[in-house]
């Protein structure tokens with residue numbers, strides 16, 4: 001459950017009056033989600049999502065996120081479109097928090113991921129990368145390679161309590177990634193959190209119907225976004241890697257935005273980096289989330305297994321593709 005901020009009926013009526021979106025019919029908190037408070041807002045015109053940005057979102061970054069969604073929507077990507085008030089402003093304040101209303105996207109995140117979902121995801125990811133190329137605001141990745149060591153230092157003393165030997169494992173991996181990170185690869189706007197809960201499909205259809213939650217989006221290596229997807233979509237619940245899903249993901253991506261030989265060769269290290277990134281943020285949350293918190297922290301151990309898998313990989317052929 002992630003509704004951190006209460007909003008009264010009077011507050012919402014006053015807030016909605018600043019837009020040209022009709023009158024409020026209903027308004028309810030959304031349990032899913034971790035970072036922000038989301039409400040499903042139904043007016044007599046349409047459904048919308050109202051988001052109140054909570055502590056973990058840096059308010060200075062909000063113009064990037066909202067501007068990016070505006071930009072991608074204008075290029076035909078199915079992502080939430082920020083709704084602007086009658087004064088033209090999309091980013092406002094409600095109950096002491098930065099807040100915005102965006103369009104509501106139909107569709108559902110897949111409960112059981114099938115290979116065809118990975119194909120759809122590959123196409124949508126490449127479309128997002130292509131559409132983001134001429135977005136003119138820059139935001140570095142706070143959870144990119146430079147951010148991993150400070151994050152590790154903030155929680156390393158508790159790492160072995162989560163799994164014996166974890167502190168040493170992360171230390172060695174960090175040294176390797178910092179020394180070998182492929183900074184030269186093509187970069188641009190990435191989503192950086194393309195997990196199944198942020199990608200919608202219509203039942204029985206292969207194409208992605210919408211992508212949400214752009215609040216980790218940033219500028220980084222394009223192929224790194226694919227590595228994040230591979231980790232989030234191509235492992236089975238028993239931790240085995242599904243090469244068919246990975247092949248579908250990568251080959252569908254490549255049909256829209258062909259991957260260079262360098263990008264393909266770098267996939268194993270990018271996947272190691274993507275594993276470490278989510279291992280570290282989950283470890284931090286695992287250690288620091290109070291027992292009575294509204295959200296249950298995600299298990300970091302899942303990402304230890306993923307990291308170990310990629311450490312044994314030496315070429316993209318393990319992901320179902322040949323390097324040319």
Ligand SMILES: Nc1ncnc2c1ncn2[C@@H]1O[C@H](COP(=O)(O)OP(=O)(O)O)[C@@H](O)[C@H]1O
Pocket residue numbers: 002030032033034035036037038049080102103104105106197198212213214215
């Ligand atoms: N534009 C949208 N259209 C439809 N549902 C949405 C939209 N934005 C958010 N949601 C719903 O709200 C939930 C939480 O949103 P999300 O952005 O993932 O939150 P958080 O950033 O807090 O993790 C999603 O799982 C989805 O059910």
Ligand SMILES: N[C@@H](CCOP(=O)(O)O)C(=O)O
Pocket residue numbers: 033034035193195197198213278281282298
């Ligand atoms: N995808 C991350 C956690 C971020 O959650 P989201 O609800 O904002 O997508 C993870 O799995 O560690």
